[in-house]
Amino acid sequence: xxxxxxxxxxxxxxxxxxxxxxxxxxxxxxxxxxxxxxxxxxxxxxxxxxxxxxxxxxxxxxxxxxxxxxxxxxxxxxxxxxxxxxxxxxxxxxxxxxxxxxxxxxxxxxxxxxxxxxxxxxxxxxxxxxxxxxxxxxxxxxxxxxxxxxxxxxxxxxxxxxxxxxxxxxxxxxxxxxxxxxxxx
Amino acid sequence: xxxxxxxxxxxxxxxxxxxxxxxxxxxxxxxxxxxxxxxxxxxxxxxxxxxxxxxxxxxxxxxxxxxxxxxxxxxxxxxxxxxxxxxxxxxxxxxxxxxxxxxxxxxxxxxxxxxxxxxxxxxxxxxxxxxxxxxxxxxxxxxxxxxxxxxxxxxxxxxxxxxxxxxxxxxxxxxxxxxxxxxxxxxxxx
Numbered sequence: 562x563x564x565x566x567x568x569x570x571x572x573x574x575x576x577x578x579x580x581x582x583x584x585x586x587x588x589x590x591x592x593x594x595x596x597x598x599x600x601x602x603x604x605x606x607x608x609x610x611x612x613x614x615x616x617x618x619x620x621x622x623x624x625x626x627x628x629x630x631x632x633x634x635x636x637x638x639x640x641x642x643x644x645x646x647x648x649x650x651x652x653x654x655x656x657x658x659x660x661x662x663x664x665x666x667x668x669x670x671x672x673x674x675x676x677x678x679x680x681x682x683x684x685x686x687x688x689x690x691x692x693x694x695x696x697x698x699x700x701x702x703x704x705x706x707x708x709x710x711x712x713x714x715x716x717x718x719x720x721x722x723x724x725x726x727x728x729x730x731x732x733x734x735x736x737x738x739x740x741x742x743x744x745x746x
Numbered sequence: 747x748x749x750x751x752x753x754x755x756x757x758x759x760x761x762x763x764x765x766x767x768x769x770x771x772x773x774x775x776x777x778x779x780x781x782x783x784x785x786x787x788x789x790x791x792x793x794x795x796x797x798x799x800x801x802x803x804x805x806x807x808x809x810x811x812x813x814x815x816x817x818x819x820x821x822x823x824x825x826x827x828x829x830x831x832x833x834x835x836x837x838x839x840x841x842x843x844x845x846x847x848x849x850x851x852x853x854x855x856x857x858x859x860x861x862x863x864x865x866x867x868x869x870x871x872x873x874x875x876x877x878x879x880x881x882x883x884x885x886x887x888x889x890x891x892x893x894x895x896x897x898x899x900x901x902x903x904x905x906x907x908x909x910x911x912x913x914x915x916x917x918x919x920x921x922x923x924x925x926x927x928x929x930x931x932x933x934x935x936x
Contacts, residue, residue, distance in 0.1 A: 564890055567751040570905045574912060602926035662931070700748060715749045718758050718908065722915040729919025730926075736786035737927055741852065 568694035571717050575691050578724055579684040582612060585731040586677060593738050594673045601662055605734050606673055608727045613680035614656035618706075619720055620687040626701055626713055627693040634686065640679055645669045654706055691717060752889040755907040756881040762914045763874040766796060767867065769921055772930075775863045782927050785852050789924050792917045793866050794858075798846040800873035801825050802896050803910050804880045810893055810903055811883035817893040824872055834861045844896060881907060 565573070586594060586609050594605040603611075617633045624631035635641050635655070646669065652660035657668075670676060699714040706716075749757060770778060770793055778789040787795075801823045808821025825831065831840070841858065842850035860866060889904040 564892065564902055565905065567889075567904060570902070570908055574905075574908060578912070598927050599929050601929055601931055602923060699751075702748070712748050714751060715754045715757070718754050718911070721908075722758055722762060722911060725912045725915035726919035726922065729916035729921075730923035731919075732916070733786060733920035733923035734927070736920075737782045737924075739783055739785055741785055 566696060566699075567714055568691075568696065568699040571699075571714065571721065572688070572691045572694065574721055575717075575724075576688055578721060578728065579616075579688065582609065582684070582724070582728050582731065583677065583681065585728060585735060586673070586680075588735060588740055589673070589738070591673045593735075595670075596738070597666060598734060598737055600666070602734065603662065603665055605731050606670055606676055607657070607665060607668070608731050608734075609673075609680050610668070610670055610676050611657040612724055612727050613676065613683045614651070615654075615720070615723070616680070616687040617683035618654050618656050620683060620690050622706075623687070623690040623713070623717075626698050626703065627690050631686075634679070634683055644671050644675070750886050750889075751904055752881070752884050752886055752907070755884075755889070755904065755911060756878065758911045759881050759907075759914070760878055762911060762918055763800075763878065766793065766914065766918050766921070767870065767874070769918070769925065770863065770867060770870075773863070773925070777925075777928055777930075778863045779860075780928070781856060782924065784856065786924065787852065787855050789921050790860050790863055790866055791847070791855055791858070792921050792924075793863075793870055794860055795847045796914050796917045797866065797870040797873045798825065798840075798844075799848075799910070799913065800870070800877045802844055802846060803906075804873060804877040806893075806896050806906075807877075807880035807884070807903075810888055810891075811880045813888075818898075824869070824876065830869060834865070877910075 586605060589605055597604050614635065617635050621631055621633045641647065649668065650660065650664055652658050652664070657665060694713065694717075699712070701713050703711055703713045703716050705711055705719070770789060773789060778793075781788050805821045805823045809817050809819045839845065840847070841854040842848045847855055847858070884903065884907070889907070890902065892900050892902050893906075895901045895906045
């Protein structure tokens with residue numbers, strides 16, 4: 562078996578992670594996924610929406626490096642309008658980061674099925690961008706979302722670390738809701 | 747600035763280790779020991795678990811870092827070398843895979859009587875530091891070679907290194923969420 566390149570490792574880890582995020586959500590009912598267990602503990606649906614927004618934002622950024630520029634699905638396919646998000650503060654990068662709990666809780670998130678569907682599409686699109694990375698594009702100069710000059714590979718490893726944090730949050734919240742799972746990883 | 751793949755792994759490991767230590771040192775022992783439900787292990791349990799894994803990973807990477815010819819060897823774990831189970835008065839074998847808690851049930855996990863948070867933080871600091879040292883010794887050539895990981899599976903060293911960072915990040919997220927459930931700020935802004 563050929564030794565995987567760093568970009569192939571990232572691609573395979575991203576696919577696995579996206580599958581785990583969706584699986585964690587699929588174990589929850591609408592009510593469970595929408596519940597804020599405390600004013601300082603965003604719901605599982607919020608976390609899934611946040612990850613979907615991030616994937617969409619990053620797939621658009623990455624499209625310049627591996628493809629032709631592609632806009633975010635959020636705007637391009639009208640998800641934002643359809644869900645009534647026009648004029649709503651979405652925090653940094655329009656992805657919910659740094660919003661604060663009060664504003665985060667007030668977001669007009671639709672049903673879990675619709676958030677999941679958007680997540681599925683944006684995850685898939687990001688996976689297709691990352692699958693196109695090779696040694697050259699992995700090492701290509703890239704200004705990340707914190708305005709740090711780095712390379713594409715480093716930014717993507719950072720993205721995966723962030724997504725893993727939110728996967729952990731989903732799993733812990735599911736555990737608090739009485740679901741098995743978070744101790745077995 | 748261009749980062750090599752091994753440099754990326756080290757940089758990301760150092761960051762997640764830093765965040766793990768930062769978040770737990772803001773908590774009281776009582777908060778960190780609390781199980782919000784029988785299926786939600788405490789913050790202290792998560793910290794112990796990631797520390798155990800950091801110890802296993804540093805031990806598995808030692809022969810690689812030392813350029814030994816037999817990469818199936820493992821180095822010593824601090825857990826045994828410093829007789830930590832004895833010091834913490836553990837009477838039973840540690841649960842889960844390799845004594846890390848992985849794969850154990852919540853009942854088994856809850857039965858583990860962990861010491862005070864300060865002592866777990868001490869063990870965490872030592873294993874995190876040692877693991878970072880091992881990562882720093884792995885150059886690009888080694889990163890792309892393969893070895894036998896903690897499961898005895900032949901895998902690329904770089905893949906295993908990225909995998910460890912991902913696993914730690916996942917437990918950092920669990921700790922952040924539990925902190926949020928306890929009414930503390932922080933988990934929504936990551």
